[in-house]
Amino acid sequence: MTGHPGETDEFAPADTPATARPVWAAFRSQVARTPDATALVIGGVSLTYRRLDHASAGLARLLWQHGLRPGRVVCVRTQQSALSVVALLAALRTGATWAVLEPDLPVDRFEALCRDVDCAVVLSEGGDAVPASVLAAMPTPPTVVDAAGLDLTRLVEAGRELLTDPYPPVPEQTPAYVAYTSGSTGVPKGVMVSRGQLAASISCRGPVYGTEHAVLLIALRLSFDGILGGMFWSLTGGHTLVLPDPRQLVQVAEFTRLAREHRITHLFNIPSYYRAVLQDPGGLPGTLRLVVVGGEACTPQLVGAHSERLPGTRIVNEYGPTETTIACTVETDPDPTRDRVPIGRPWPGAQTLVLDERLREVPAGERGELYVGGSLVALGYANQPSRTAERFVADPYGRPGGRLYRTGDIASVDEWGALHYHGRTDDQAKIRGTRIELGEIEAVLERHADVEQAVVLCERAGQDEPQIVAFVLPTPGSGPPDAAELRAHCRGRLMEQATPTLFVPVDHMPLDRSTKADRAALRTLVPTDRQASAGTPGGDWSGHRLAVGRIWADVLGHARSGPDDNFFAVGGSSIKVIDLHDRLDERWPEALRVGELFDCVTIAAQAQRIADRLGEPTQGDGHTAPATYEL
Template sequence: MTTVQASADRPSADAADHRLDVLLLERWERDPGLPAIVSGETVLTVGELRDRVLRTAAALRAHGVRAGDRVVIHHERSVEFVVAVLGAMFAGAAHAALGVDDPPQRILRAVQDCAPRAVLTNSALRDRFSDVPGLPDVPDVQGLPDLVVLTDEQCATYPPTPEPVRADASADDPVAVIYTSGSTGRPKASLISHRALVSRITALQTTHRMDERDRMMHHTVCTFDMHLGELYWPLLAGATVVIAAPGRHRDADHLAELIRDRGITTVYFGVSQLELFLLTRDPAERYDGLRQVLTGGEVLGADLVRRFHSRSTASLTNIYGPSECTIYSTAWVCPRDPGLDTVLIGPAIQDTELWILDENGTPVADGEPGELYIGGAGVALGYLNRPELTAERFVTSLAVSPDGRLYRSGDLVRARPDGALEFLGRADRQVKIRGIRIEPGEIEETAKRCTGVRQAAVVAHGSGPEKRLAAFVVPENGVAPDSLPSSVREALRTWLPPYMVPSAIEVTDELPLTPNGKLDRRLLETWAAKRSAEAAESVPARNMDADADADADADADADADTDTDTDTDMDLDVESVVSEVWCEVLQVSAVGRDDDFFDLGGDSFKVLRVVETLRERLRADIPLAALLLEPTVADFSEELRRIMAHGPTD
């Protein structure tokens, strides 16, 4: 029997064909006095947001931005970020949001690839775009001598006059460009249309309705397509967007405060972030003010579902879908079942069809595993400037859907009798580290550009929160192997975001091959796991008796002479304690003063373990944000000294 999922509840053709600019203007004209955005102490009404957005759109048009162009958004999470995203859309362009914390090389490379007409940023960041050369290794990407860089202050001088929607405007015009890791060493960008995004917002509103009484938190990083849902969904529903402070999207204390004090009713958490949130907060603390929580990005475990349900009356929905299909394609409301053993990703959402096919493109038998193909209005237009990759992943002329386009997800699933899907893993090399999609091939190609590297291979090992990346490099003739790992790490840090820098880099004389001459990745994964275990065993065990004696001696010394000046000792000891704890938690034999916690394999769970351990050993009230904001040994240690001397800042 054919295995197919198809939505029976599709929105009307009229609704699917609407554009976001038309829908937002209609919504804003109804209730200009409602609060639209809350950020810190700033409250922006619908009317005020409308004027700022239209001023930005006018500024872009005055500087030559036209329909079909692209505009780069380079802001921290803020009111200005939201205004820039919407302003680009009202100017007829598609926005491409680039993370402000990404390495400059990666930002410039994305700008070169995107070839925007303009950049929207602030005065502090505008110099990053003063010189954007072409890409010598990508012939179709040229320099951008006419690139316009506009700041908030410049946009504010233009009149907030809406322009009529163009006669040739289409629901299939691009509205967003979402960059993800690419297997060739070049990030790939999905082009999302108005039709696709309107379809997804309609689906969300149909099953998880919001209105003027609701507030949704915006805290997702701008390189993840869920930021589109966090902005457009509440604004179109008449709800309020509450913005988390820049740099604090991992800070459970900050997020809990927003949920409690700002009346958040709807929030999306990545699976790892939801886990950290519950682990960090007081187990007795409840979140009954929340009405609905969405989660996804990684495999959701039944135990986490039960723990969430024990802390909140809110519904918990597991959503799944690659960015190439716009936010999500399936959804499953997790039942409040104490005997739950498997969390599903659900059936198709409205306006979406799912096919489970074998390697020949034939539907599998009922209940059998196969690769998931996704069709419907949410499918992206393709990859920007990547026709060959677009043809490979966005397939047409399949027998199961001869008149449609299907996205080949690379995910293995099987269908349950009720139509809900069970996620089984990846069919290709793509991996997820802390919920972020990573192509090891991109890291490999980047590593090969490093001085002294002849070959490189990158694999992932471990599972769940312990999954990490390991790189194996073969040196060029005459290159000293001892110095290569550190130089490669430093080079990768300049080209890649921290989550893509392998936690381990090992030099090998040659890469292993399978009997048929292909790279033996399975053996490399075994090597990586073994090296990780050996590194963990090499970390010196703490002598707890000696620690107790030392503590007793210290207390006795303090009692004997309360005037003793120990500031110098504290300065020396804090850094050594931090290094020791990092080695224990990260399972590495040594760390340097300038090493970044997250570059070494740290994640949200390890942040919690480090802070809890240091609270005990240093006897200090250390907030989680201290490590999140100061992730190097030297800077984190300096922050701890300040906290121990003056207490944590509010």
């Protein structure tokens, strides 16, 4: 609830883990009702409800033979595919727990998983996904199953032969999945969510998403827990779930083509990605009824652009940390004329309170820390009892034994009873839909031999997306570390969104009165003449590469980008992509579409694409980096 303890509102609690229908039972009922309806489309593969059920039965038997049991975990370390979705259903089927860690996620996430839980099986994609050296260091390493050796058709045939499931029933309090997020100490945290909490999150979505048959497209990766709400709402409601493969996800034009091909009715994506989707000239299909955004702040500008481009399509804004099971609040009618878009009101079964430091409710309009209670609060952090006790606290307003999750988010309640988000109380940030812990970046930087200490800030300029700035104190006797070397060091250990945009060397770290790093003083050290420094990129550049590099420098406000640097890792954002496109288009009309800039994300790639379109030589090294738009 929002407001004073004991009050109710239009989102009064309804389904709880005790009454929400179990997700697995709901899926099997749908299989019985519409066995020949299309359940899943991904990567050129289409599965009916019957075939999806049989595939999960076949894979469940295989994983069971390799030791998967209730209380144990299967780690899905594969690229997004039909098999990875089948693996989640197989885990539900056996009563076990899943954790999705795609191969491009840092290996320390996998190491943390194996420390925190009983990982029985890893569904792996190639030898690099699970390094042999990591397995050798474990006292009881999990069994690695090579996904390349699994044929989906054979899994369907194997599952068809099974008349009954031999797996024991498990209580709804059993963990359904573990989702890993950044940790302030540099150690990732595994959030455990029960089967009942997942069911409660799914059961309340019908009134917002609608009851008519839907074709739902989700622009997220399986490792991002935000995908699960729409995914299981679709699979338990008889709808068609469409997921992009990795290539379609990073290429906006391909993504919108996928939307038109399948005549989608529902779309879920994060706001920064949706900005690019709205810019794609191909456009979304006229069948679209609902757009759901979540994962980062939604702005009035985005809602206005949506309303202008798709006036007959509703847009909904969801909010919720991983610890509150996918999402805990929803704004069903955002107004683009207001100063900010609310995060809305709690889902049925959830409770929200804005409290001060003494856990007293603050008056409407005043800011405090947002606490979430009710049926969506996760079980806690795997193998981290002290962190669990710190963030999951006793509920002084609810039932005996109830808990509240301290979100660390600053919020207020407006005169209409809607919640508004005002930033973080700690050092977390959300960049392009991914939660980033600044302490994790500091810990990674301090592992570099030339860095004595690192302090990382998240800076926002105007309406632009936040940027990561790292202040680095060199080790005694060494000079300032090279920014390119530090960026390369971070790339091997952090996701792209967490790689600092700017590295600022300091000869000493300023301290405040409590002897902590003085962040206010550090902010004064951020260069203010970055636009003035924009000019000719360094190095032996020529031709299109030199011209594109100069445009990058103008857009980013600095000339420190290498030819293979990712635009989003050196200060780019979805807003700056539009500026970049306008400048490139002025120089080379219609040579590049705005959506392609989420594919060609380096100077070298853009110069090569322009040269190819114009039928001209690049007059320089035309090396093209792989497309990366991290979600």
